Amino acid sequence: DIQMTQSPSTLSASVGDRVTITCRASQSIITWLAWYQQKPGKAPKLLIYGASSLQSGVPSRFSGRGSGTEFTLTISSLQPDDFATYYCQQYNSYSWTFGQGTKVEIK
Amino acid sequence: QVQLQESGPGLVKPSETLSLTCTVSGGSVSSGSYYWTWIRQPPGKTLEWIGYIFYTGSTNYNPSLESRVTISLDTSKNQFSLKLRSVTAADTAVYYCARVVGPTDSWGQGTLVTVSS
Numbered sequence: 001d002i003q004m005t006q007s008p009s010t011l012s013a014s015v016g017d018r019v020t021i022t023c024r025a026s027q028s029i030i031t032w033l034a035w036y037q038q039k040p041g042k043a044p045k046l047l048i049y050g051a052s053s054l055q056s057g058v059p060s061r062f063s064g065r066g067s068g069t070e071f072t073l074t075i076s077s078l079q080p081d082d083f084a085t086y087y088c089q090q091y092n093s094y095s096w097t098f099g100q101g102t103k104v105e106i107k
Numbered sequence: 108q109v110q111l112q113e114s115g116p117g118l119v120k121p122s123e124t125l126s127l128t129c130t131v132s133g134g135s136v137s138s139g140s141y142y143w144t145w146i147r148q149p150p151g152k153t154l155e156w157i158g159y160i161f162y163t164g165s166t167n168y169n170p171s172l173e174s175r176v177t178i179s180l181d182t183s184k185n186q187f188s189l190k191l192r193s194v195t196a197a198d199t200a201v202y203y204c205a206r207v208v209g210p211t212d213s214w215g216q217g218t219l220v221t222v223s224s
Contacts, residue, residue: 001170034210043203043214044154055212087154091209094167096156 002026002090006099012107017078021102023088025069032092035064035073038101039084047086048073078104109134111204111215119198119222125191129204129215136185137162142207143187145178147200148217155200159207160187194222 003026013019023033031051036044046055048064051071061076075082083106088099115127129143136143144159158168160178168176177190191198199222206213 032209036211043205043217044211045214046210046212049210049212055210089154089210091207095169098154098156100153 001095002029002093002097004088004090004097004099006086006088006102008102009100010103010105012105013078014107015078015080017107019075019078019104021073021086021088021104023066023071023073023099025071025090025092028068029090029092031067032090033064033066033071034089034091035062036087036089037082037084038087044087075104109206109213111206111213113202113204113215113218115218115220117219117221119194119220120224121195121222122193125189125194125198125202125220125222127189127202127204127218127220129187129189131185131187131206134206135182136180136187137182140208143178143180144205144207144211145189146203146205146211147198148203149197149200157189157191157202196222198222 005024007022033051035048038044047058052064063074065072085101085103087101110132112130119125142159145157148154158178160166175192180187201217201219203217204215205211
């Protein structure tokens, strides 16, 4: 299985901050990577796919970069609605795997 | 817009079989454009992919669960189902059904299944 490692596990930030979350794959996944946002008691929501393509309806303050084994999700100016847990997921292989999650908390 | 809804028992006894159904509306499980998948999330933990099924009936499962899992399709009811055999407390989780188009773009609300006697 391809292992996905996210960092940091927790991130404390303030409204208006620029935040970046990193996801590393144990082997190349080219750009077969998605990012999801999850709020407590809710299903995950797709934000980014193909490493850098913004899902329809997602605010442009979210952006994704990377290829191969290293990827980032950036929120350019953190908004109150963005405090949540974020997961990366690889869908390169026939066995899909998620990162362990990054919780974005209010500082 | 597609909607997915999980249904099934919220409590299952150890060693028994967990059975869930996902009803799809606003889209067809017979579409060749999507896979239909089950994903679970133990309390306080990350997401775990269980497996998927294609409209042809072909399936692919997480190797760690493959010996206990069956996913099936009922095109007449526009549903797909999950069976997980010989459950233990470690199978306690919120179970999500979802649609896959590469990434997973549409999710059900999730249903908590607790394994306990």
